[in-house]
Amino acid sequence: MTTETRHRRYERSRSPPTYKLDDEDETYEPYIPVAQRRQEKLAKLSSLGFNSGRKTEKKQEEEREAQEEEQQEEELKKEKARKERTLLVEAQEVHLKKATEESKKTAEEKAQEADAEILDAIKSRRKLASDMELAKGIQYSEPLKTSWKPPRYIRERKPDLDRVLREKYHILVEGEDVPPPIEHFSDMKIPEPILDYLRTKRIVTPTPIQLQGIPVAFSGRDIIGIAFTGSGKTLTFCLPLIMMALEEEMKMPFIRGEGPVGIILCPSRELANQTYENVKTWCEALARDSKYPQLNTLLCIGGISMNDQSHIMSKGLHIVIATPGRLIDMLEKKRFTFNNCKYLCMDEAxxxxxxxxxxxVRNIMSFFKHQRQTLLFSATMPKKIQDFARESLIKPVLVNVGRAGAANLDVLQVVEYVKQEAKMVYLLECLQKTPPPVIIFSENKNEVDDIQEYLLLKGVEAVAIHGSKTQEERQYAIKSFKSGAKDVMVASGVASKGLDFNDIQHVIIFSMPKEIEDYVHQIGRTGRSGKTGIATTFVNMNTPEQTLLDLKYLLMEAGQKVPPFLASIDDPRAAHGGGSLTGCPVCGGLGHGISNCPKLEDTQRRQQAAHRTVDTGGGY
Structure with missing residues (x-):
């Protein structure tokens, strides 16, 4: 048989497939609606002799099945309807609904919603605690217990009298079981040698922040202390630590490797050094009386050799004053430990x-082994930081003397419009207002050096300080200025935080800082300890309008003269009723809201460029 014949036979054997219509298919069952099937079942059951009034279990089961089938059919119909509605139609409806709701809102409501969203994002920060405590879920419910108690007559004083006393000194307090205010140092049970030393410095009665803050700290309570610059905050948080260290030393003398009892953290080297000198002086005054032991204080900052303090390190440590970077370095090298540390204070918190x-700060907290008393102090502590602190502290007491971020009322603020090219010449005229010493502030490091050079050429004894100077240069500038060897100090913002200079009558702000907080700190270098002073500020068209608006409201709040060019600046929030003196919750500025806060913008910019941080004056 040939191949061709085989192929023909194979093709004939393969017949094409045949298809049946639905009605010809033996397995095909026509669709019967559910209602009709249910009636047929009921008729079938009735024909079998069942009474419709007496339903058997089988009949009930049949009816349940029928109902389930009916529900399934309804769901199929709904699903089909849903599929027919496109996503585009739904999106259009949602957008239309949202647009309708938005159109009903006022501009003020929209601004408030935007601010609330930003605040919620800020509040997402985890609380200020060590990683170990957060990981293990350790939470302390009660503050530290101390042996200190106020005199009986103060303890038995009626709460109404405490309230009257606070109103007299314009002290605002918040918290549970706030300790009573005390008007005299002697009633605070402070050792006599320290009181004698304070009298030599003409410190006879406590300032408002000391009057309430020291009893709170002596009681072992966590505290948020807010008071204007030059109000005596340093004594308020240093004295309780000295007393705590004294008590521990008198119970059992410290030996090498023990301590410290407490630590004070500062943002800059200069502020840490100033605090160290104060604490050291008070401890030496205490040790002059043979009844009291010598307390050892260590300064732990960058730019100095720790070998110079080896004689302190070889003894037991009682108090450490530090900047964060160098402190972490010392802790990691185990030069000392926080095994017995129970007091943590942050100045300019x-x-x-x-x-x-x-x-x-979180890293430092991780070295603590036990519960600690935490104290936060500053002249400018916006609501955002206050709320954050409340969540991090244990039943904290807020002690507020004046609005957080408000200017010192003892400072006469003079704002003058000076063109950029005329600043240097006008600076010499301003120096004639008062006798030296005078501080000049500028935000730009290069400008600081230019001003110093110009003043030296004009025969003015001037020194300069900024973050790019070496530690020796910075210490020399501060020492020579404090001693009176130099008449003028030109400084960047590094000298504006907490530094205390004697008898400064005049502060000149050569370039207005962008953040109003920095301005408050800078003018606060004068008008300290009840004295008066003058602050002259140069502004021009280079100064942002938002900063000028903050300055305008600050002058109005302090009852100062507002120059016409500043008074003419309109607040854009006033158009929809938002120009109230409530203050920005982030920086406390009165002339803007959180949505355009310069401090928040600067923080975001720093976070984005964290890998390119530069030394701004003392983190290490």
């Missing part, structure tokens, strides 16, 4: 948390 030190 809002700057500590906001200037990129937050992670360092």
């Amino acid at each position: 809002d700057r500590m948390i906001d200037l990129g030190f937050e992670d360092d």
